[in-house]
Amino acid sequence: MAHSPLLSKLTQSSESYAAAFDAMEEWIVIVDDQARILFMNRPYAQFIGINRDDVVGKKVTDVIENTRMHLAVETGKPERTSLQEIRGNHMIANRYPIMVDGKVVGAVGTVLFHDTHEWKQINSQIRALIAERDFYRQQQDDDKVSTSGAHFRLNDIIGRSPSIYALNEKVKKVASGDVSVLIRGESGTGKELYAHAIHQLSERAEGPFIKVNCAAIPENLLEAELFGYEDGAFTGARKGGKPGKFQLANNGTLFLDEVGDMPLAMQAKLLRVLQDREVEAVGATRLIPVNIRLVAATHQPLEDLIAKGEFREDLYYRINVVPLNLPPLRERREDIPALTDHFLSRLARRTGRRTPKLTAQALTALLEYRWPGNIRELENVLEATFYMSQGRKISLPALPEHIAGARAQDVDTGGTLKERLASAERVILREALATCGDNRLRTAKYLGISKSTLYEKLARFGL
Numbered sequence: 001m002a003h004s005p006l007l008s009k010l011t012q013s014s015e016s017y018a019a020a021f022d023a024m025e026e027w028i029v030i031v032d033d034q035a036r037i038l039f040m041n042r043p044y045a046q047f048i049g050i051n052r053d054d055v056v057g058k059k060v061t062d063v064i065e066n067t068r069m070h071l072a073v074e075t076g077k078p079e080r081t082s083l084q085e086i087r088g089n090h091m092i093a094n095r096y097p098i099m100v101d102g103k104v105v106g107a108v109g110t111v112l113f114h115d116t117h118e119w120k121q122i123n124s125q126i127r128a129l130i131a132e133r134d135f136y137r138q139q140q141d142d143d144k145v146s147t148s149g150a151h152f153r154l155n156d157i158i159g160r161s162p163s164i165y166a167l168n169e170k171v172k173k174v175a176s177g178d179v180s181v182l183i184r185g186e187s188g189t190g191k192e193l194y195a196h197a198i199h200q201l202s203e204r205a206e207g208p209f210i211k212v213n214c215a216a217i218p219e220n221l222l223e224a225e226l227f228g229y230e231d232g233a234f235t236g237a238r239k240g241g242k243p244g245k246f247q248l249a250n251n252g253t254l255f256l257d258e259v260g261d262m263p264l265a266m267q268a269k270l271l272r273v274l275q276d277r278e279v280e281a282v283g284a285t286r287l288i289p290v291n292i293r294l295v296a297a298t299h300q301p302l303e304d305l306i307a308k309g310e311f312r313e314d315l316y317y318r319i320n321v322v323p324l325n326l327p328p329l330r331e332r333r334e335d336i337p338a339l340t341d342h343f344l345s346r347l348a349r350r351t352g353r354r355t356p357k358l359t360a361q362a363l364t365a366l367l368e369y370r371w372p373g374n375i376r377e378l379e380n381v382l383e384a385t386f387y388m389s390q391g392r393k394i395s396l397p398a399l400p401e402h403i404a405g406a407r408a409q410d411v412d413t414g415g416t417l418k419e420r421l422a423s424a425e426r427v428i429l430r431e432a433l434a435t436c437g438d439n440r441l442r443t444a445k446y447l448g449i450s451k452s453t454l455y456e457k458l459a460r461f462g463l
């Protein structure tokens with residue numbers, strides 16, 4: 001083997017070098033001027049799952065997935081903090097050409113790797129960055145369906161309000177790892193969207209994402225739906241049996257939507273499966289091991305259901321390891337303009353029309369409405385309005401009566417100048433409060449008045 005003699009001598013001459021490199025957490029590989037492996041430290045070889053003595057002299061490209069070490073040798077240019085995927089994990093790699101007398105005689109590569117816990121967190125953050133990159137690449141393709149069944153990523157979630165920002169940071173932290181997450185929030189606040197995003201950011205992203213809506217399945221079918229059934233388990237059962245959602249979600253994420261609607265008898269069975277990590281299909285005699293991550297969602301306060309004896313407390317503790325509370329839309333009105341833009345431009349793209357703009361009055365009406373149906377309701381309202389209005393502007397009368405109507409009588413049109421000014425001032429204050437998510441300090445800043453002036457005006461107008 002014609003290795004670069006100098007480098008060969010350097011790496012082989014001293015066993016203590018090898019011992020030192022083996023002691024490091026970073027992974028090291030050294031190649032010669034033909035990009036053949038001269039040395040690989042033990043942690044690297046262990047991760048790849050090879051015997052390092054077997055790969056000495058082999059082309060690095062035949063041994064390490066997605067490597068660019070050969071390019072460092074060819075170009076003589078270092079590459080720092082480049083992203084490399086090995087066995088489904090994202091690594092940060094540095095590659096440095098080794099120069100002797102102005103000539104490239106090989107290259108040394110390191111891969112940053114810390115303790116697994118820290119790595120998992122970093123990996124999750126990298127996944128978030130990759131998701132962001134992919135989002136921009138595929139922006140025009142909103143309807144894409146991922147093979148795993150999870151369609152949404154964190155970047156598909158629109159919103160920059162402080163509450164959403166904090167929530168997203170929490171999601172990035174907890175997505176990696178297998179802790180059970182309970183997503184709570186009113187109907188239409190985006191609970192399912194977050195369940196998808198958690199899956200996409202987790203190490204299970206390549207695995208299946210399986211959803212079960214506990215409220216939508218009749219009680220007598222739920223057990224078979226969750227755990228599957230064997231051939232001939234009951235009258236009407238499909239020939240050959242059917243796998244349950246637990247089996248389908250193996251090595252992936254199981255999303256139990258409306259978990260508060262699960263009947264008590266099923267709750268007991270669910271708890272047993274979560275504890276034993278084994279399921280028994282209906283009519284089966286054997287247990288099948290399953291490896292799932294559980295994400296559950298509820299719009300009902302489970303604590304109240306526990307008090308009424310309708311939800312098991314032990315199951316509650318099992319599924320509520322990390323709670324995520326999704327705020328209702330009325331508590332994050334700052335996100336309404338961005339959500340509105342998002343939904344209108346998506347409709348425009350789908351229909352080939354230009355994106356219409358809301359007039360200031362129409363936007364204010366949306367900002368002030370209470371949105372009992374949250375984002376789903378906003379989406380539906382905008383869709384109906386989009387199809388009803390042909391022009392490039394959506395004005396107040398185009399909005400549904402119950403939203404526009406409240407606005408139309410806002411400013412008094414009769415009375416003295418003083419009375420009309422007061423009426424207008426009241427409207428301005430209400431709009432400003434809505435825009436600033438009811439935060440008084442921000443509202444005062446927004447209007448350019450002191451906090452005490454704002455308080456005095458709010459009291460005067462009974463706001």
Ligand SMILES: Nc1ncnc2c1ncn2[C@@H]1O[C@H](COP(=O)(O)OP(=O)(O)OP(=O)(O)O)[C@@H](O)[C@H]1O
Pocket residue numbers: 156157158159185186187188189190191192193194257299339342375376379
């Ligand atoms: N932040 C967001 N950005 C963009 N779209 C959103 C956002 N939140 C929710 N949506 C959209 O709103 C609709 C409702 O969201 P989703 O189904 O996730 O809510 P949910 O809380 O699970 O509702 P339910 O409790 O009724 O099942 C979906 O069409 C979703 O795409």
